[in-house]
Amino acid sequence: MAPRAWLTLALTLSLPLFSALALADERTAVIGARAEQQRWSDPLEALGTLRADESVTLSATVTEIVSALNFMDGEEVEAGQLLVQLDDSEEQAQLRAAQALRDERRNAVSRASQLESRNLGSRADVEDSQARLRQVEAEIEAIEARLSSHRIRAPFDGVVGFRNISSGALVTPGMELVTLDKLDVVKLDFSVPEVYLAILRPGLSLSAHSVAFPDERFEGEVASIGARVDPVTRSVQVRAAFDNPDLILRPGMLMEVVLQRSPRDAVVVAESVLVPSGERQYVMLIDEEDANRISRHEIVIGERRAGQVEVLEGLEPGDLVVGHGVQRVRDGDRVRLLGIADDEHSIREILEQHRGDDA
CATH class of the missing domain: 2.40.30.170 (Efflux pump adaptor protein, beta barrel domain)
Known part of the structure; x- marks a missing residue:
């Protein structure tokens, strides 16, 4: 066969291949997006x-001078921690006197009991001594209660506010000393x-x-x-x-x-994939098993939120739809899939990877 005939035959046989390649190149480039099942709420x-x-403003209950402050602005403190100490020298002296009197009356009770056991004293003397002892013990409890009001402690773990008082300041009942917040x-x-x-x-x-x-x-x-x-x-x-x-x-x-x-x-898709037509909503569904053929598919949508829409009917999790290039494709077209947009690959990243392509 002449060389020219061979060339003619080769061109004739190559035409279907060139046509297929040209058809592939002419396919509209799109970016896909998959329908996902997500936790959804209105x-x-x-x-x-x-x-x-928990929040409290600690204040004084007595009129006294501040002798010590044991916290800094914004400090984290623990329950029971001493924050403010008021001067309690007078109450401490009263406590020592009452404790000495308690020791004396305990001895008196002991002596009266010994005398009674020897029939040298009466039961009434023992009971009188015990009553006087209980009296002084009650006085000690009252003094200790007054002493506790001179020590302002944190009622719970928390953070104190600004310290607006200083040592040596005179405080009065109801005066705010510091805030405490849990x-x-x-x-x-x-x-x-x-x-x-x-x-x-x-x-x-x-x-x-x-x-x-x-x-x-x-x-x-x-x-x-x-x-x-x-x-x-x-x-x-x-x-x-x-x-x-x-x-x-x-x-x-x-x-x-x-x-x-x-x-x-719920099944969720990006709001940008919707193709509205009157009161109906459609998506451009990509059939991956049929060489990426497009079908215009009607869906029923529910609630919307922040660029997403709930699909009530028409899509299943994993279905692939056109996410970018929706307006450039028609029912029955075959498309060239540049990528699938998801949490790891955004549309912008996919477009930058294919810069220069017809996307």
Whole structure:
């Protein structure tokens, strides 16, 4: 066969291969996304104020001079730790005198008992001596009680506030000396409209956010629900509890609360994959077993949140849909899959890897 005939035959046989390659190159490039099964709930938002788990303002109950302060601003203290010592020299002297008198009257009781046992004294003398002993013991207890009011101790573990007094200062009953807050657990109080009262229950999970810590999400749960509905605002008070091991949350902080009501398992897709048509919603489903053929598939959606949507009908976990390039494909098209967007690979990262491609 002549060389020209061989060339003609080779070109003829190569045409189907070139056509297939050209068809592959002409496929629209898209990025896929899989439907996932996630824990889902309907968010209910509110604003709340933080409170310490336990909080107290320690004050004096006597008029006296401060003799010692045993704490610093913002210090963590333990239950029973001595914080403020007031001058108790007068009470200490009274205690020593009462203790000496108690020793004397104990001896008197002992002597009266010995005399009675020898029939040299009466039973009445023994009873009188015992009564006088009990009297002085009661006086000692009263003095010790007064002494305890001169020692101000922490009633629980916590963090003290600013120290606004100094040694030598004169304090009076009711004068505020220092605040103490238990912060390893904090409470969050917020209001919820009464229409949601039926779904509220202790143990319901929620999350909270503060502008002071924009990158932090604090997880907690409903601890208790108010016994009354406010007749003016038609809302009920709810109290949540949050663990605060690092003590970064402080009483008085404003928190944005998201209450997770009606928790359930749901099929979830990114909101960007939806193709709305009137009141109906569609996705562009990718058939991986049929060379990535596209089918326009109707779904039924539920609630939406932060770029995601709940799918009630039409998709199963693991189904692959078009996540980027939705408007460029049609029912029946075959597409070129650049990648699948997920928690480890974002659409931007996939596009940067294929920069220059028709994506």
